[in-house]
Amino acid sequence: MIKFTAVTREYPKSGAALEQVSFHVRKAEFAFLTGHSGAGKSTALRLTYLADRPTSGEVRVSGYSTDRIAARDIPMLRRRLGIVFQDFRLLEDRTAEENVAFALEVTGARRNTVGPKVMRVLTQVGLAAKAQQFPRELSGGEQQRVAIARALVNDPVVLLADEPSGNLDERATRGIFQLLRDINASGTAVLMATHNLDLVKAMPEAHLIELQHGRVVFDSGESASAEDEVAG
């Protein structure tokens, strides 16, 4: 699903953000990417949704490879991913419903399919009653739910979450985390970058990848990926 092979990303001024990073997130898996601020979590996610390219090494995501992908295929890849950020990134002048519908419309979805799909995902995240409200009228936790609904509306194979609870209080954090677990339970892989170790501890069965100074220092799925290599 997501496979990093000896990925290095260097920036001209700040040096290497990632060095020889390899990991593998499988289909329907829940994976944590942890580490301190500046450990390279966000860089790894940016490489995953092709907002950036590795200096060396290869990132494979849902059949696309950073070695071969053409610029015009990047939007196609992103339609198969759902992306959620710490700062929600909603369009302020559109209602919750319009924000979610927007993600469908840009893919050229047929108009009559948009409405029902949008309501389905808003219901899934528990916000059907607030569909007509603008982001500023919603709490942080609710805004993040809108963002998650937007990420889900294209039926992604992977949901990428970059510190999704970074701006939320504890109660909202638990709610969002539970929502991500539910989404994962229904078959969508989740790769979540976080430095909140409480969340990691709450889900011991999850795949845990820990970064430090741009290198992988722990990977609970390592043995499995070694088996993968043998299997082919």
Next chain:
Amino acid sequence: MRLILRETALAFRRAPLLSALSVTTIAFSLFVFGLFGLVVINLQRTMGTVAERVEIVAYLKRGTPIEAVTMAASDIEAFPEVEAAEYVTQAQALARARAELREFQDIFQDLEANPLPASLDIRLRPAYRNADAADSVAGRLRAFPFVEDVRFGRDWVEKLDRLRAIAGAVGFAIGAAFALVAVIIIGTTIRMAVLQRSREIAIMRLVGATDGFIRMPFLLEGLLKGLLGGALALGLSYGAWALIDTWLIRAAFFTPSQAALGIAAGGFIGLLGSLVSVGRHLRHV
């Protein structure tokens, strides 16, 4: 397509002040260009009337039979440069001289014989009213056996040529400078609109919008603003022209096709400005 139209309409609705500002900016920079255009077309018209006086006169030998002259006249009218060749008899020449040179009326009055030769007066087509063409036609006229002498006021025509060349060069330089300023100003206002929505563009990209899809509403917005600005500039130019025409000097306004071309140019500049601004933005994020 409907979605793109809706997004464009939304851009106008969400930032009415910025949209109005950029339309006004476009209108005023095109207005300056329009005023300059008015100066140019009026100067050109004046130059045109002056150039109509470029005329070649071939004086004929005495006793040339009229048949030979009329035959030659139709040959001369077939020259590509020539618009018309008019046969002026001795009597007509004298009548003309009497009418035009009133100071010498007494002298003409006392004449016993007509001293003025008959002539062929040749008018050139507008494109050939310059020294080179006149010279070349004059050369061919001299080859006719019955032509005594050919005159066309060479000095005067050469001065006219020089004036035209200078006016053309200055006009081109000023026009290019005005057009460039208009493009830069319009490009900047459109860039403001793009920057104002850079967050939105980033989000559109994250959810998988193609660059073409992101670009379209901006291009349409630029085209529309350019057309509106062009129309407004035309209105302003018309107002300015009406004032000048009424109170200062009689002047010509743009022909309908020139006016349409001006509005289209506004649209084109708007489109170009958007294309450059959005293109640059998309490459940098």
